[in-house]
Amino acid sequence: MARSYFYCFSLFFSILISSITVQGQSYKISLKLDALTDSTIYLANYFGSKLYYADTTVVSKKGVALFEGDEELKAGKYAFVLPGPKLYEVLVDDDPFFEMQADTSNFIATMEVKGSDCNQLYYDYIKFINVKKTEVTELNEKLKLASEDSTKAESIKEKIIKINEQVSARQKSLLKDNPDNWGAQVIGMTMPIDIPEPPKDENGVVTDSLFQYRYYINHFFDNVPLDNPAIARTPEFDKKFKDFFNNALLQSPDTVSRYADEFIRKVEYDEELFKFVVHYLTYSFETSKIMGMDAAFVHMIENYYMKDKTPWMDSTSLANVTERALRMKPTLLGNKAPYMRLHDTTGTKFTSLYDVEADYTVVYIWDPDCGHCKKENPKMVEMYDKFEDKGVKVYSVGNPHENEEWIKYLREHPEMGKLINVSDSPKHPDYFRTYYDVHSTPVILLLDKEKKIIAKKVGVDQLEQIIERELTKNRS
Known part of the structure; x- marks a missing residue:
């Protein structure tokens, strides 16, 4: 587990x-x-x-x-x-x-x-x-x-x-x-929006394929009295508001963050409505299963919680959620992966993540006592075998600070030797657990040639699909 x-x-x-x-x-x-x-x-x-x-x-x-x-x-x-x-x-x-x-x-x-x-x-x-x-x-x-x-x-x-x-x-x-x-x-x-027909040329061909979608988004709240704070105390507003951010909008962190800011500006006149909106969006972004949405969570914390706009938060809760965002930020999609320089099983040979020359580098942080890791490890080796000749390497990081169990596992599973196996130790500590937000294992990230993060929080099966897609994209 x-x-x-x-x-x-x-x-x-x-x-x-x-x-x-x-x-x-x-x-x-x-x-x-x-x-x-x-x-x-x-x-x-x-x-x-x-x-x-x-x-x-x-x-x-x-x-x-x-x-x-x-x-x-x-x-x-x-x-x-x-x-x-x-x-x-x-x-x-x-x-x-x-x-x-x-x-x-x-x-x-x-x-x-x-x-x-x-x-x-x-x-x-x-x-x-x-x-x-x-x-x-x-x-x-x-x-x-x-x-x-x-x-x-x-x-x-x-x-x-x-x-x-x-x-x-x-x-x-x-x-x-x-x-x-x-x-x-x-x-x-509760009323749906009436969406007009898109513009067409003299031959009846639609000239703006996104017209109806833009109209839908821009007029979504036409029938919602945002200037009435009572809406916070209705299930109708709750449904409308959540439907907009969870379904109507393109689920990308940049998009939802931009619309979150716009919406919050419209309701910040009322403390209760402001709290309702800010809390829900923050919680929704943090718990989203969509890859990369943690950037929207970090955006909310940095722009509202860390700027003293949430007076209802006590100091302990505020400190906890701030720390959570700060741990997430280094590994947001598009960022360069945090630096790591870890040693092998002998404790004498060090390999930096940035020394790994590959078109794609998989950062794989795992624990020998983790049940899920034990299921993913053989899959990771199979994935490596499949893509090794296509420029993919795996920087395999043992999570235990004490190395005995990690070394024992690698000896019992020699097939793992195909990967770049590294870890830290009490003698040579590293802060990768903080920078890579390791609150559970396994942790998988996919980096491009420049070591920019292009995928994260995925299983090996999904990782294979992403690599296939990246390889296809680069061939075209």
Whole structure:
């Protein structure tokens, strides 16, 4: 099993949440529930896609659940948590004094609202959507039965398309006619972007193949009220925001870093929204499985955490995450590999990484006690045999500071002798574990002729594919 010393950024997520409180002016929300008495009801607030308890009450004998307090209930999306548990959403804007009434047997269909325009609009819309969902479900069932009747099937499909158009028209109308209504803004965040056709020449040939993609990216947040801090307390914004950075954007560190900075500038006016965005992006970049994305993590740490823009971080957590970024930075893609000059099994002959003359150099840091390394070692030898005559060499670094087990393993596996086997020792220590961010083994990097890092954090199987691709690219 691979040895791991990974410091997980998510450990201090609790610091972020603990600093988020719901406080300020008073509130009073009444929920009348038919056929439900003497039950405990919770009011939970969203932060992103997660729910946190904000208040609790007991339903009176008259079926009334009353939530009230002297502190502020910040604008956002909340949920009534009924026994079961059953969750029913409720919106809170700048006027948190309203009444709602419903029958628990059909909460949404029977919902009545007094004193809250945003909830009235929102629940009218949900009722409309539920009706349309039922219509589409029935049509889909008919479509299954009409699979052999193409004319009938097309007619059903047209009806489904018409319903979707009705929903889209309703969404656009609500947002256009009620731009400042919190309910309309929440609905707007779920709306897809209408992308126009690309420009074409007189022959109908598209003249800008990237037009639609650029439009999609540039208008992705058109229906998101970024000037309203309440969006941080909605799952709709959470989904939209994460979809943009995880799916819509090209997943390259330069691209996501640039858009991260642009987006952060738009939300830095609000401390809570700023924290939400900065934390998520930092954590997402650090834990990304995409090679090279650690550069985006380093970018976030250097430009926000190390510049005193994250006051919610305590000194210990800040020091830990800063150290993590500083360890990552030397081996970012495109950098020249950190210098190493290590000795062989005799402890007398030294070989520098930069003395290795090869078109491609594999830096392979492994440990004889590492179970995963034992599986990768024979693969590494096979890979070397396959590419030796194509200018590939392997600088094989034993991770143990004490050399006995490393030497013993090499003696028991003479095939490893084909590689350039080196290590350090108490007598000749080296800092490669720090410079190469060795928090687990094995560590594999691929360097070009100039010793620039072109691949990292890969297994031997993936390494072979990358080398094949590089060789093909150079032949063309």
